[in-house]
Amino acid sequence: xxxxxxxxxxxxxxxxxxxxxxxxxxxxxxxxxxxxxxxxxxxxxxxxxxxxxxxxxxxxxxxxxxxxxxxxxxxxxxxxxxxxxxxxxxxxxxxxxxxxxxxxxxxxxxx
Amino acid sequence: xxxxxxxxxxxxxxxxxxxxxxxxxxxxxxxxxxxxxxxxxxxxxxxxxxxxxxxxxxxxxxxxxxxxxxxxxxxxxxxxxxxxxxxxxxxxxxxxxxxxxxxxxxxxxxxxxx
Numbered sequence: 681x682x683x684x685x686x687x688x689x690x691x692x693x694x695x696x697x698x699x700x701x702x703x704x705x706x707x708x709x710x711x712x713x714x715x716x717x718x719x720x721x722x723x724x725x726x727x728x729x730x731x732x733x734x735x736x737x738x739x740x741x742x743x744x745x746x747x748x749x750x751x752x753x754x755x756x757x758x759x760x761x762x763x764x765x766x767x768x769x770x771x772x773x774x775x776x777x778x779x780x781x782x783x784x785x786x787x788x789x790x791x
Numbered sequence: 792x793x794x795x796x797x798x799x800x801x802x803x804x805x806x807x808x809x810x811x812x813x814x815x816x817x818x819x820x821x822x823x824x825x826x827x828x829x830x831x832x833x834x835x836x837x838x839x840x841x842x843x844x845x846x847x848x849x850x851x852x853x854x855x856x857x858x859x860x861x862x863x864x865x866x867x868x869x870x871x872x873x874x875x876x877x878x879x880x881x882x883x884x885x886x887x888x889x890x891x892x893x894x895x896x897x898x899x900x901x902x903x904x905x
Contacts, residue, residue: 712892723882723896724834769834773892778847779824781834 682707682774686782693760694790701768701785704752709775713746713753716769718784724769728755760789793817795897797883803903809871812900815864816885824884824894825858825868834882840866841891873904 683706693699705713711732716724730737730744730753737744741760746753757764770782796815804810816823824839838848840860848858855874860866870877880901884894 714892714894716896723898726893726895729893771892777891778836778839779892779894783833 681776682710682772682778682780684770684772684780684782686770686785688785689783690786690788692788692790695760695762697760699757699760699764699787699789701755701770701787702752703754703770703772703782704750705772705774705780706751707772707774707776708751710772712773713744714771714773714779715742715744715755716771716781718767718769720766757787760787762789762791765789795883795885795895797881797897797900799900800898801901801903803905804873805905806874807872808904809869810873810877810902810904812868812881812883812902814866814868814883814897816866816883817895818864819887820885820895821863821888822886822891822894823860823866824886825866826882826884826896828880828882828899829878837868870902873902875904878902878904 686703714729717727718724728742730746741758743756765788767784767786769784771779773779798813821842825837827835837850838858843860858868880899882899883897886894
């Protein structure tokens, strides 16, 4: 089945800096890659996604990139703000017809 | 749109008791997923339905767990008998036809089994 690895597990940045979270997947049939943000005690919320026929997608301060050949995808957050502090999960929808999640990255944006 | 609705939001029960968690998906969504989240194991898919039919229940930990979806607007996850290791947050999520990976989560049920 699909295996998704996510790094780093924790990330601390200064407000205004950029943050990058990286994920790799194993199933070449995976074709959809969402990113979820989960604040403490809340539900995971879909913040951005990318499909396998696209290399990059941007939405204001967040962007995702996908390298199908290398089987990795990344989340980029620019001009980080304290409200960006949360756990971020990457995921892959693959040939097994299920969403496989990474283990999460705890992002802390410090003032 | 009210989003995915789950009840109860919190449940505290004693070991051996039956627990039933409930979920109402977003109207028009025909996929429904049940997940369990713990610090140790992260987000785990337990089971999912498409058009009310269970498609993959390979994540259901054991026979103590069962799930049903009697109609398009309601699903239950039952644990009988409950054990302390079942303590976790249980999320329900739903998605549109043809976009099953684009999932929208409910607020979750925090289950504590003492």
